[in-house]
Amino acid sequence: MDFEAVIGLEVHAQLLTKSKIFCSCSTEFGAAPNSHVCPVCCGMPGSLPVLNKRVVEFAIKLALATNARINPVSVFARKNYFYPDLPKGYQISQYELPLAEGGYIEIEVDGQKKKVGLVRIHMEEDAGKLIHDEARPVSYVDLNRTGVPLLEIVSEPDMRSPEEAVAYLKKLRSILRYLEICDGNMEEGSLRCDANISVRPRGSEKFGTKVELKNMNSFKHVQKALEYEIKRQIALILDGKEVIQETRLFDVARGVTQSMRGKEEAHDYRYFPDPDLVPVEISEHWIREIADTLPELPDAKKKRFMEEFGLPAYDAEIITSSRKLAEFFEACCKNFPKPKLVSNWIMTEVLRELNKEGKEIHETKLTPEHFVELLKLLDEGVISSTIAKQIFPEVYQGRSPKEIVEEKGLKQENDEDALRAICQKIVEAHPKEVEKYRQGKKNVIGFFVGQVMRETRGKANPKLVNKILTELLEA
Template structure:
C-alpha cells in the first residue's frame, strides 16, 4: 500500500468590520449598540418606497484610513452596487455594497508565523451596509426582526488565499484588529459582532498549484473559534480526500457546543446575487489631495510602534509585541516611562502584575484604576528603598482594588522599609541566637543557609527591613 498523500491547506479570510461612525452609512439614524429593537430606523434604512440614500462622508474617510494602513491602491473612482438576495432581515431585498469598482485593492499586511514573517496579500477593501438581526424566540417557533443594525456601515477586507495554517489565520485576524483599533475606526469586538470573519478553506496535494474545492466557514465569534473551526475543517476535508471522496462547495457553520462544522447551504457564486450599479448613488471620486490629507492624519501604527519601542526603549521583541497590542496599553506604558525612566522595569510590572489582574477581571487597560503616574510612583518608592519589591506587590494589589496612591497606602499601613542599622542588627542578633545549630553549619561551609537567615530576619520585620542592609550586616555577623 502506497504512502498517504500530503495535503496543504489554502486559507483566505473575509473580514467585516463595523465602522465607528455616529450615524449609518446612508441615513442619519444612530449606530449606538444595545438600543431597544427597531428604535434606530427611518424610511431610508427600512427601504421604504421613494426614500433615497445619501452617503456618509466619514465612512469613505475611515475606509481610506484602513486602505492606507494596509498598503492598498485607492481607486480614483469607485461605485456602489446592489447585491440582490432575499432574507427576513434585509428590508430592501438587496444590500448596497461594492462589486466591480471597490474603493481599495492590492494591499498587504505582514504577520509573524512559525516560518518567520509572512506577507499576506489583500485582494480588496470595500464599503457596504449591514443587514438587520433575527432574534429567535426561545419558547415558541417564531423569529423577530430588529432593524437597528440595518444600514450600519461596514468595510469588508478580503484576503488572497495566502494563509497556510489556522495559527496564521488567527495571527492575521489579530493584526487586522490591532490596526482597526489603532486607527480608531472599529472597536474590533468579535463577541458583539462589530468584527466578523468568514473563512474559505480548501486542501491541495503538496507541490501542486491548482486549488481544491473550497468550503466557506461562518459563525466564528473569536480568534480561538476561527482557529478551531479551521483545524476541524482541515481534518474533515483530509479524511474525505484520503477516502477518495469529493469535497462539496458549500457554506458550513461552526458549532461551538459540539466543536464541529455543519452544512448550512450550497455556496452561492457572485452571479447568484445579480449585482448591478446602484442607480440612486453617484460614483465616489477620490483625489490625491483627499488621500494625502487622510495619510497625514494617520497615527503611528502597530508595526512602527513596535520597532520604536525596541529601538528607543531597548525592549526585547516580546515586550514590544505585548505593550503595543493595543494603542491604549502602549500609551499607558509611555506615560509611566515619562515619570519613571526605567522602561524595562515598567514593562515587567505592566506585563506581570497589571495585565494579570486585568485578565483575571476580564478588563481592558481603559478600565484600570491604577493610573500610569501611580504605577511610576510605586516604582520610584522601590527604587528609593522606601519599600521592598515584595511589599510593593501587596501595595499594588491595594492600588488596583481601590485606586488609591502607593504613598497613601504605605503611610496608612506603616509599610516603609526599616533602614535603622541598629534596629536591623538587633533583629539579626535574635535570629542568630535562636538558630545556633544553623550558625555552626553555615560556618562549617553550608553557605546555602544564608538565605534561611535572611528569610528569618524578613519574617521578624514583616518584610520591612532593607534587604541590602540585612545582607551586609548578616555577612559581618556570620
C-alpha cells in the same frame, strides 16, 4: 501524505461613526430593539440613501495603513438575497469597483515574518439581527444594526496555518484600533471573521475545494475552528471522499464545524450598480489630507520602542498591540526613564488586572502619575517588591501609592541592626536548613528569606536580608 492548509479571511469591521452609512440613525450599541430605525434603513418604498462621508474617510485610512491601492472611482452595487433581517431584500455593497485593491498586512509567527496580501477593501451596510426564542419556535428581528457601516477586508489565500490566520486577524484588529475607526470587539460583533479554507498535498500548486467557516467570534474560536476543519478535510481525502464546497458553522460547545448551506457564488447574488447612489470619486488631494492625519502604526511603533527604549521584541509587541497601552507606557517613561521596569510591571501586574476585567487601560482609574509614583517608591527602596505588588490593586483603582504606604505603615525596613537580629533568630531556629546550606544546597537561602519576610510582614529590604543571611550562614 503530507498536507498543507490554504486559508483566506474575510473580515467585516463595523465602523465607529455616529450615524449609519446611508441615513442619520444612531449606530449606538445596546439600544432597545428597533429604536434606531427609519424609512431608509428599513427599506421603505420611496426612501433614498445618502452616503455618509465619514465612512469613505475611514475606508481611505485603512487602505493607506495597509498599503492598498485606492481607486479614484468606486461604485456601490446591490447584492440581492432574501433574509429576514435584511428589509430591502438586497444589501448595498461594492463589487466590481471597490474602494481599494491590493495591499498587504505583515505578520510574524515563530520568528518568521510574512506578508499576507489583500484582495480588496470595500464599504457596505450591515444587516439586522435575529434573536431566537429558546422556549418557542419564534424568532424576533432587531433592525437597529441594519445600515451600520462596515468595511469588508478580503485577504489573499496566503495563510498556511491557524496560527498565521490568528496573527493576521490580531494585526488587522490592532491597525483598525490604532486608526480609531473600529473598536474591534468580536463578542459584540463589531469585528467578524469568515474563513475560506482548503487543504492540498504539500508542494502542490493546485487549490483544493474550499469551505467557508462562519460563527467565530474570538481569536480562540478562529483557531479551534480552523484546526478542526483541516483535520476533517484531510480525513475525507484519505478516505477517498470529496470535500464539498459549502458554508459551515463552528459549534463552540462541541468544538466542531457543521454544514449550514451550499456555498453561493457571486452570480447567485445578481450584483448590479445601485441606481440610487452615484459613483464615489476620490481626489489625490483628499487622500493626501487623510494621510497626514494617520497615527504611528503598530509595526513602526514596535520598531521605535525597541530602538528608543531598548525593549525586547516580545515586550514591544505586547505593549504596542494597543494604542492606548503604548501611550500609557510612553507617558510613564517620560517621568520615570527606566523603560524596562515600566515594561515589566505593565506586562505582569497591569495586564493581569486588565485581562481580569476585560478592559482597555483608558477604561480604568489607573493613571501614569500613580503608576510612576509606585515604581519610584519601589526603585528608591521605600517599599519592597512584595509590598508594591500587594498594594497595586488599590493603585489600579485610582489611589495614590504614597497615601496607601503612609496609611498602612508599609515603608521598607532598612535598619541593618534590627534585621540582623531577626535573621539571627531565624537561622538559630532552623539548624537542619543551616546544615543543608553548608552541605552545598545554596538555594535553601530562599527559605530563610521567606521566613524573614513573613516575620517583617514583607517590609524587610530583600537585598539587605540576603546579604545578612549570607554572612550568617557562611560564618
